[in-house]
Amino acid sequence: MPELPEVETVRRSLLPVVLHKPIEAVHIHYPRLLHNRSVGEFQELVVNNQFLDLTRRGKYLIFSLEGDLELVAHLRMTGRLIYYSDASIPLAKHTSAVFDFGAEGALRFEDVRKFGTLDLVPKGKYEEVRGLYTLGVEPLSAEFTLDHFQDLLAGRSTKIKGLLLDQTKIAGLGNIYVDESLFEAGIHPERPAGSLSKAESKRLHRAIREVLELAIANQGTTLRDYRTGFGQEGSFQNRLQIYGKKGKACPRCGADLEHKKVAGRTSHFCPACQRELI
Ligand SMILES: [Zn+2]
Incomplete structure (x- = not known):
């Protein structure tokens, strides 16, 4: 989508x-x-x-x-x-x-x-x-401050993956960019949103904006159907780090990438770079 x-x-x-x-x-x-x-x-x-x-x-x-x-x-x-x-x-x-x-x-x-x-x-x-x-905050707008993001996470037991997909919290993120952002920030998709440390939420806030901006600069991701307004394919599929790469080597540490269903969606992650809390 x-x-x-x-x-x-x-x-x-x-x-x-x-x-x-x-x-x-x-x-x-x-x-x-x-x-x-x-x-x-x-x-x-x-x-x-x-x-x-x-x-x-x-x-x-x-x-x-x-x-x-x-x-x-x-x-x-x-x-x-x-x-x-x-x-x-x-x-x-x-x-x-x-x-x-x-x-x-x-x-x-x-x-x-x-x-x-x-x-x-x-x-x-x-x-x-x-x-x-009912849309939530626009993630590339000035309103999406670190404070706003930390308020969204505070005290919530929802898995971070599910929270980021929730359009009433943050507008426009879907499966690809949530997975890429969580990888960039080194956060496991099943972590309860409220369990992120200040440093982790700061990394994730920055990752969301950087990943979205880089994807726009690359005209989006064409895996199958998506085309620009001129009928052309995007090129961010060539820059994806982990999405759709189960079994391939993590670009950061070399471990085998995995995927599992989180919040109803197939979620890609590196088991070494994105650890679950013990
Ligand atoms: Zn890794």
Whole structure:
């Protein structure tokens, strides 16, 4: 699933090409993509409108429209938002929606598994999009201070892996970047969040930001489906330290990397560099 670095890369790639272009037509090939509107209603509100801005919260993309509405997109498992400069290029097989800018190209939502969503909501009113409404702190923002992070961990018996995946605590982290950050900080995924020392939480706080920034600089991780807004693969899969590398040598100490289910997700770690508390 695309995580913060992938969604941010899509945002940055689309930003220069989809704003201020009149939307001449909207084609919906998979109506269930529209959570809260009928196809007719959606088309009526979006055709002849234009995107004025594109922002991100967690794994959500928010297209601001002229007037009082925003279009909220979530890519879920396999969704892609790709800009085509030539709108006559044949549609990919799993195209769910097309925003047609006429001679200025088109923005297409392609989604093999079809879990992606598009919601039209009044600006800033996210009650209808529950996952967006309840999002926690943005980890690359100024609000994500070490104090804030230590407050999130204090006194909690939840496993640190589960806490970092919880979107209502920190927005945008998923399985890949949680595993990479915990490795970077030398912390076992099953450690109770409240058991981390000050030094450990400081290392982890720094690791989360560094790993996310490096992943964005590398246009995200393409293991299978993810593409940028121009349909290109990311390259952070070549920089992963431990994710998906069970049985390979730890890049730091050479021990065999392991994985196990933690918080319902397959979690990769080095048993030597990331010790459980005894
Ligand atoms: Zn190691």
